[in-house]
Amino acid sequence: MIDVRGKRVFISGPMTGKWHCNVAEFATAHARLKEAGAAYVFNPAIGYLCQRQEVAALKTHGDYMCDCIHELTDRRKRTQGWEYVIPMAYDLLVSLPGWEDSDGAATERAVAEACGIEVADLSEVIA
Numbered sequence: 001m002i003d004v005r006g007k008r009v010f011i012s013g014p015m016t017g018k019w020h021c022n023v024a025e026f027a028t029a030h031a032r033l034k035e036a037g038a039a040y041v042f043n044p045a046i047g048y049l050c051q052r053q054e055v056a057a058l059k060t061h062g063d064y065m066c067d068c069i070h071e072l073t074d075r076r077k078r079t080q081g082w083e084y085v086i087p088m089a090y091d092l093l094v095s096l097p098g099w100e101d102s103d104g105a106a107t108e109r110a111v112a113e114a115c116g117i118e119v120a121d122l123s124e125v126i127a
Contacts, residue, residue: 002118002125004092005037010072010117011044012108013096016061021045025096032126033094042090044068065104069111093119 011029015021026045033041044064075089093112099105099121112119 001127002092002120003037004033004094004125006039007091008040008042008089009033009038010042010090010093010108010112011096012068012093012099012105012112014098014102014105015045015064016102016104022096029094029096029122029126036126042071044071061104065107068104068108072108072111072117073115090117092125093117094125095119095121097122 011026011033013022013026013029015026018025023045026043030041030043030046044067072090072093090112093109095105095109099109109119
């Protein structure tokens with residue numbers, strides 16, 4: 001098992017073509033990772049749900065992928081107009097079941113690996 005205590009975790013998984021964009025599975029994984037001690041969990045389904053419907057309808061799959069890849073790889077954090085670089089935004093990318101059949105989730109995983117971010121399946125993190 002991979003210990004997530006104190007880690008910043010990015011959840012990745014299939015959304016396109018799934019019922020309600022797989023929001024329930026993302027929410028369950030998010031809660032379980034927090035219970036396991038993750039310091040921070042990025043859940044792309046929250047961003048999807050929080051967008052106003054008229055804005056979400058204008059975004060393409062590519063737009064959402066750009067948002068997620070930027071989130072995963074951006075090392076610049078801003079506070080009160082100052083910009084500073086942190087060593088690594090995310091410690092771990094956790095893939096939900098079915099990621100292998102999702103072009104987007106497979107891309108996120110490949111980007112994480114290329115950037116030196118540890119990757120794991122949810123089953124390797126949560127029993």
